[in-house]
Amino acid sequence: MLYNIYMTLNELQTKLSEIETSINSKLQTCQDTKTLQDLQISALGRKGALTELLKNLKDLSLEEKKLFGPKSNALKQSLTTAFEAKLAELSLKEINENLNKTKIDLTLPAFPFNQGKRHPLAIAQKRMTDILSRLGFVWAEGPLIEDELHNFDALNIPKNHPARDMQDTFFIKNTARKDFVLRTHTSGVQIRTMQKQKPPIRIMAPGRVFRKDAIDATHYPVFNQIEGLYVDKNVSLADLKRDLTVFMRGLFGQKAEVRFRSSFFPFTEPSVEVDVKCVFCEGKDANCPVCRGSGWKEMLGAGVVHPNVLKNCGIDPEVYSGYAFGMGVERLAMFSLNIKDIRAFYENDIRILEQF
Ligand code: PHE
Numbered sequence: 001m002l003y004n005i006y007m008t009l010n011e012l013q014t015k016l017s018e019i020e021t022s023i024n025s026k027l028q029t030c031q032d033t034k035t036l037q038d039l040q041i042s043a044l045g046r047k048g049a050l051t052e053l054l055k056n057l058k059d060l061s062l063e064e065k066k067l068f069g070p071k072s073n074a075l076k077q078s079l080t081t082a083f084e085a086k087l088a089e090l091s092l093k094e095i096n097e098n099l100n101k102t103k104i105d106l107t108l109p110a111f112p113f114n115q116g117k118r119h120p121l122a123i124a125q126k127r128m129t130d131i132l133s134r135l136g137f138v139w140a141e142g143p144l145i146e147d148e149l150h151n152f153d154a155l156n157i158p159k160n161h162p163a164r165d166m167q168d169t170f171f172i173k174n175t176a177r178k179d180f181v182l183r184t185h186t187s188g189v190q191i192r193t194m195q196k197q198k199p200p201i202r203i204m205a206p207g208r209v210f211r212k213d214a215i216d217a218t219h220y221p222v223f224n225q226i227e228g229l230y231v232d233k234n235v236s237l238a239d240l241k242r243d244l245t246v247f248m249r250g251l252f253g254q255k256a257e258v259r260f261r262s263s264f265f266p267f268t269e270p271s272v273e274v275d276v277k278c279v280f281c282e283g284k285d286a287n288c289p290v291c292r293g294s295g296w297k298e299m300l301g302a303g304v305v306h307p308n309v310l311k312n313c314g315i316d317p318e319v320y321s322g323y324a325f326g327m328g329v330e331r332l333a334m335f336s337l338n339i340k341d342i343r344a345f346y347e348n349d350i351r352i353l354e355q356f
Contacts, residue, residue, distance in 0.1 A: 231322030268303025
């Protein structure tokens with residue numbers, strides 16, 4: 001509706017009361033918020049009836065304006081208030097109707113919420129690497145598929161060593177006639193680090209390793225290791241004993257007893273095996289299923305880095321020396337969490353995993 005032709009005051013006033021009656025009556029019968037909003041726009045919107053009518057104000061005389069102006073403003077005001085009241089009334093009605101339609105039973109208990117948690121192996125690995133990093137070891141990683149140089153040769157592992165047997169290691173034939181293996185330990189990371197970096201070196205190498213082991217309660221063809229390497233001037237077996245004792249006590253408690261037995265590894269000389277006093281029977285139960293009555297549990301292998309290994313990596317063994325150690329995360333986790341079968345880590349039985 002356009003009122004662009006000249007209108008007299010009387011005509012305008014008639015029009016104004018027409019608008020008032022018409023809008024008010026429509027407002028009364030309005031049943032839903034959508035219609036209400038459309039109605040409000042058609043009355044008070046930018047192109048609404050009242051707005052259009054008010055455009056004629058400019059053609060009136062001053063006296064007429066004084067008369068018509070307040071009147072039309074009052075109507076605008078009262079209509080706005082009426083629309084707001086009606087909107088509140090209709091919205092409430094619609095909310096209630098919707099609620100009745102959807103039938104939500106607010107008294108039902110909530111659905112159980114399954115919160116994930118860390119895998120026991122991840123828990124164990126984190127505890128170990130946390131202690132090692134407090135001892136100054138920096139996280140280092142390397143490839144899972146390793147070449148023979150890094151997995152064997154540079155580590156002073158001779159050609160006839162059983163670890164290089166097809167029965168013990170997963171070999172991957174490569175077209176470039178260079179053999180690759182699924183790494184049997186993370187010691188290759190130590191080689192890679194020493195090739196790149198000059199001492200002092202203090203790294204830990206956590207990660208997955210692979211051996212052709214038949215599966216039983218303590219063996220699995222895929223497992224996890226953390227190896228450590230410390231190379232600097234004057235590093236000796238004494239440093240190794242001190243750091244590993246601190247590590248074991250961090251893991252098993254300050255009272256943990258640690259024993260070093262001499263052993264053999266091609267890449268360390270001297271080599272040791274590190275045992276911890278059985279935390280279950282403390283060496284007192286001859287029938288202890290965990291330590292089988294021996295009172296001790298073998299935890300890891302370690303030793304002073306063989307001079308050949310340093311030489312292979314371009315480090316002068318006359319100037320530098322180092323120690324290295326390697327441990328199985330599963331083995332230590334089984335011992336500290338009292339898990340009897342290594343398969344529990346990989347079978348993903350939630351009843352077992354959620355206990356940690
Ligand atoms: N690399 C050895 C293994 O996997 C562990 C080890 C590391 C032993 C370093 C001594 C020194 O069995």
